[in-house]
Ligand code: NA
């Protein structure tokens with residue numbers, strides 16, 4: 094299944110987050126060594142960068158089936174059974190992310206009602222939960238797409254490294 | 260009946276020792292009907308989640324660091340304000356008892372969904388410096404000091420130094436390599452991280468403390484029979500808080516002894532210096548209290564009851 | 568069902584799901600959630616899943632993982648791993664089994680800037696495996712050299728496993744990195760020894776190429792930009808000017824700058840490296856998230872405590888308990904993925920181990936070696952899968968047979984760590 098536009102956008106956002114994390118820390122180091130100015134907020138920016146990377150990066154991982162799995166049964170079982178197992182994985186993935194979305198509602202609501210804030214910059218945490226939900230929605234969409242594909246039994250057995258490295 | 264007790268603190272921490280002791284007491288007094296299963300080291304969740312664990316029933320009892328979730332426990336956090344303690348003294352046995360006594364009236368609301376078993380206030384954290392002699396407070400200008408929590412961040416800035424966040428376990432190395440010039444820590448922690456070799460000076464008195472709540476979730480409480488509930492109530496409250504505070508005070512005294520023995524000079528601030536400091540931190544205190552009052556909570560009233 | 572039985576059932580179902588080729592993260596997460604539902608109720612399972620995921624994804628402590636992955640990816644994109652292999656290859660020219668030795672040495676060197684074994688193995692597979700196959704090396708021997716060498720990625724610092732261990736044990740990551748350097752080098756030498764012993768049977772006779780000693784050493788200096796990167800970033804941790812997070816960021820940034828300056832890295836190559844970093848890191852984070860849920864469930868069943876209590880009621884000596892712990896890690900390593908293993912076991916075993924008077928830093932190194940062993944033990948060995956995934960013609964059986972003799976090396980290192988704890992503790996003692 095070629096990546097759809099949503100996957101590409103999410104992948105780009107996650108990649109941007111990694112670059113922002115790297116540059117923030119480098120800027121912090123440079124300012125500290127050269128000008129002896131500590132950057133206030135580097136800690137928060139890195140944590141938020143990570144959050145964006147994880148929640149937006151899961152959609153491309155799900156879309157390309159880039160998850161690490163153990164495929165020793167592949168040579169032993171008939172193709173029909175393998176197809177069934179893949180369907181099971183896609184179903185499980187979708188089920189998990191739907192459950193996660195529901196499970197995150199409570200704590201997100203709490204973060205909003207209690208006015209939780211980040212430690213360094215005092216950013217309201219509900220905004221981060223909102224970002225996480227956007228990433229999660231994309232992941233659910235990809236899980237749905239994959240389920241539809243698995244129903245048609247795509248013979249694609251790519252695993253994490255191969256995909257990531259290709 | 261087994262109570263699942265959760266803390267985010269390392270296995271040998273005083274809280275875990277006290278909760279184990281409490282569990283043994285419960286088992287004995289209930290003839291084994293009520294026991295405690297301890298989950299330390301954040302096995303069930305990190306520090307900021309402990310309260311939610313108890314409130315939702317994922318744990319039955321949890322130890323909550325009030326400052327770990329800024330804004331959730333605004334009243335309890337006031338007990339950790341700089342240079343703020345009951346008139347009777349700033350030993351943990353006194354402060355913990357007082358805060359526990361005030362809990363039903365002032366703190367129950369912000370801990371809704373749980374029963375407060377007891378509150379604890381640590382001995383105030385001290386400032387420690389690697390090589391600068393703090394007899395003159397102006398040496399703090401330009402220094403880099405390791406901190407944790409918003410109050411310490413402001414406090415260090417008020418001294419003219421830069422606050423730097425460093426993980427507790429990395430602090431010793433950060434001091435040795437000059438990444439930071441000092442740190443805020445209780446003596447007990449300087450001992451457990453063995454910091455005497457890399458520190459030259461400690462400043463007394465301590466400035467700001469941390470407040471904790473030991474809470475039992477409503478679900479767990481409702482599950483208990485009336486007799487067991489009574490037992491829980493009898494074995495917690497101000498007396499338990501005082502006993503626990505004593506434990507912390509002893510640890511602190513031990514840590515202080517370790518520091519002196521390790522050649523660290525303990526500098527006591529003069530009354531003049533303290534007065535200057537008080538003046539410098541009063542805007543911080545004022546802003547925090549006003550923030551609570553503005554939110555429609557009796558912050559000032561609570562603070563005057565606490566410092567009485 | 569008792570909590571104990573439930574715990575065993577949970578672990579059994581997790582293995583079953585793994586063998587039914589369900590993604591590792593999914594198997595861990597599903598068992599964790601369902602187990603929590605049975606043990607508590609749905610709302611508790613939901614709370615732990617919802618907050619656990621958010622907290623893991625926004626935790627500063629783990630942010631070092633994508634940064635070290637990025638450093639490795641950029642270095643690999645700008646051909647540094649290829650140059651390392653090239654240099655090692657010249658150095659071992661004319662030696663029987665030279666390419667196998669070269670791939671182990673190059674993996675060890677690459678491991679010095681890359682925090683993940685999987686990434687190290689993946690990078691080296693593409694470079695070294697085809698060369699060995701072309702030269703007539705036995706398939707199993709060639710693949711096993713890459714798998715074993717790649718596993719050095721998490722022992723030779725930087726190491727993602729040690730970062731995770733440090734966050735659980737509240738131990739200094741800088742110290743852990745210092746402690747694991749010498750054991751990492753020792754393990755590399757042990758792997759080389761195994762490779763030399765096997766070379767007579769499994770390696771083709773060396774070619775007639777003649778390389779002078781001077782040329783060999785000159786070849787070693789050729790990947791200088793790589794050494795610079797190592798000195799500045801990882802050296803910066805040892806000297807104490809960088810935190811691990813800063814070292815990773817500066818290292819990744821430095822790799823980009825070097826790559827652009829030498830024109831070995833194009834803008835396209837950089838973008839691809841960042842995108843690969845996202846996929847690898849997120850696949851790892853999904854496992855960490857799943858493993859957190861699974862660990863959370865297993866911890867509540869008190870399974871590890873009960874096993875430990877059994878050992879204690881049997882009044883076993885500390886030495887025997889330690890031997891049992893090591894054995895348990897080895898057995899678990901055959902079936903489990905490393906991060907999950909660390910999350911489940913360290914909180915339980917660490918107090919016992921330190922109670923016996925062992926140093927937590929030393930134990931961290933021991934755990935890293937055992938996890939590393941787990942990466943290459945059949946049937947579930949991540950490094951083996953990574954290699955299999957990139958070479959379709961290779962059968963899993965060949966790979967399993969090929970790796971067996973290499974397993975002796977980490978086992979020997981474990982024994983050495985017990986006999987000479989200074990192997991791990993000397994360097995941090997000097998540096999800090
Ligand atoms: Na490494």
Ligand code: NA
Nearest residue numbers: 900941944947
């Ligand atoms: Na294995």
